[in-house]
Amino acid sequence: MKTATREQLIDQLNWRYATKQFDADRQIDPADWSTLEEALQLSPSSLGLQLWKFVVVEDPEVREQLKAASWGQSQITDASKLVVLAVKKNITEKDIDAHLQRISEVRGVPVEALAPLREMSVGSVILGKDDAARDVWASRQVYIALGNLLTSAALLGIDACPMEGFSPADYDRILGLEEKGLGSVVVAAIGYRSSQDKYAGLPKVRFPKEEVLLHV
Template sequence: MTTVSGESLLQQLKWRYATKKFDSTKKIAPADWAVLEQALVLSASSYGLQPWKFVVVTDAALKAKLRPVSWNQSQVEDCSHLVVFTAKEDITEADLDRFVARTAEVRGVPAETMAGYKGYMLGDLVKGARHAVIGEWTARQTYIAMGNLLTSAAMLGIDACPFEGIEPAKYDEILGLAGTGYRTISACPVGYRAADDKYAALAKVRYDIKDVIDLR
């Protein structure tokens, strides 16, 4: 197993910031984007269920349509890739069967061996009290993936700007998500900071460790 040093990790986390201005002439290399794709796929989720899809927009015309419904933020057009985080609107037994089938395929085990696990998920997400707020549950899962994207991008020296300053229903309309079972939650432009983005040089403001870490 290859690891990075703690110093390198913290250096990149201190380097990253919510990029306010991207260099529209710089694009993420295919090899680097392939890594970020895998990072998104490898993101953690409750039960490992992955109740999401990541819509990646690189087409300039489509970005231009999305900018007005993104509080007119320039990052939408100027970034290399715009990652739109969408979540499942509902979780059904069919979704659990799909996940069980995929697990059996990947791990080379009979699907029947996962009957207990499926039953546990069914009792929680489909038939349990959580189902009344299942859309909130799936939405929260996407933020795990967004955090993973931010860290992964930073480790590659790629900039990002997570934001909720969008009109999700308008995104759904423009991206043709109606009827797909998924809805827009948030978006995250990724690419490279512009040389004149003044925010890049600002000190990162965080509370002291003692104020946010309660070690017991």
Template sequence: MSIIEKLQWRYATKKFDTTKQLSDEKLLTLKEAFNLTALSYGLQTLKLVVVGDKQIREHLVKVSYGQRQVVDSSHLLVLCIQTIIDEEDVNKHFDTIKAIRNTPDNILDPFKAQMKSTIEGMPLDKKIGWATKQAYIALGNLMTVCAIEEIDSCPMEGFMPADLDKALGLEAHGLKSVLLLPVGYRAKDDMFADFKKVRKQLSETIIEL
């Protein structure tokens, strides 16, 4: 299939085949795709929590408003943001740049100082909002990769973040959940798989100048 055909193929899977699991190779592809997501400044203030344990996920159904996808899927991907974003993140980022590219300090230091100033000047609520937007970019990237790899997925905002954070012990890692993405393979009797996509015509959504 072409990329457009694969995007037509994908849908928000409502019912997963509980007997099918992602291979380690497929799971690694999703982890790598998350890590390669294009993010603001290249500063990775996100974490991906991969939950495979069915018992753990069974406890998350209630905090996901009864949506069984969180446990019936092969794995549950939890997209999280850091609760603290500060100059230490900038220092680590530039240390990584230097280690990988061997870029001299005199080239990096001006950009490093500018980034520190920007981060330090952000109030906490703005940092959280900024990081959350990055999580949505990562979600879109993951969903596209899932389509290419013919992995089914279901993006979810409908859950109780504070309760899920507590259930997974995310606070101890300095993280806050933002989005969920159950991944796996659709059940044969998921009627939503055969629904035609409802989208506007290109002429209504594209403006060419």
């Protein structure tokens, strides 16, 4: 299996940064974007439930509205792609059953054979959490997908900026998410850095490994 070398991985992680200015004239190659969409689809989640939607906003007028709901940040409109990572609200046993049905289809096993997994999932997600805790738990899963997207983009030499600086209520209204049973959590602007972005050449600031890694 072809893989990135250790050096390539670290080089790209050092190369990436939260891009502040995008080149509005440079667009992502469709094949590369298709790869990033597939990377999002392949993101891991707790119990494999995938209680999320990834909203790719392509309409320029809608992106202008979202920019206004993002305190005027230019990444919203200048990046080649804008992805709103949203979580499913009001999770029920039906969502767990949908996942089990998909397992049955993909792996060719009877749904009945998945009863132990169903019991564990319902006990953990539905019975083991109140509504508020369930929403927090589901939102955390979205950040796993965000991290996967950022790393995948970096490995392709594509810039990205994760963004929490926006009004979720306004995003939900503009994108019609509430009626779809969804809620926006975090945004990712994806594209290519502008040559004018003063942050692009700055050294990456991280605490030493000895301070952030604990071996026990």
